[in-house]
């Protein structure tokens with residue numbers, strides 16, 4: 001049985017037609033697969049390779065080369081924290097230290113107990129002007145401070161709680 005849903009396989013099969021070089025479809029295809037599963041399993045990469053008619057080794061090579069692709073599970077919200085020169089000079093160490101404590105992890109790659117968060121440190125993301133900065137959930141956040149990190153984590157927790165299914169106990173307590 002496939003790990004990727006049939007509609008996604010069809011979407012991936014249609015990608016090469018959009019690029020002058022059909023191989024260019026591998027990045028958006030892996031992005032779709034990761035979005036669906038949270039991280040890229042070897043089964044998922046094999047299915048992407050089959051859908052694009054590419055060698056599975058090539059697809060795995062691309063997936064393991066780019067830091068935006070994850071071969072291991074990550075939190076639902078994964079922070080890419082830039083710690084390169086400009087961000088470092090403008091306080092990224094303090095920002096990362098606060099992030100670790102706000103989400104309750106000790107090191108990059110560790111997933112918070114509630115499964116919501118993880119982080120990694122990455123190289124320059126080309127926004128040095130707004131250092132220190134990070135990427136999370138396809139968005140970029142600039143001029144970070146430890147306080148701003150607290151706010152972001154609280155906002156994401158609140159969003160997640162709002163999406164959580166209502167439990168029987170909660171229903172009863174509200175009549």
Ligand code: FES
Nearest residue numbers: 082087124127128
């Ligand atoms: S050093 Fe962080 S965005 Fe360039």
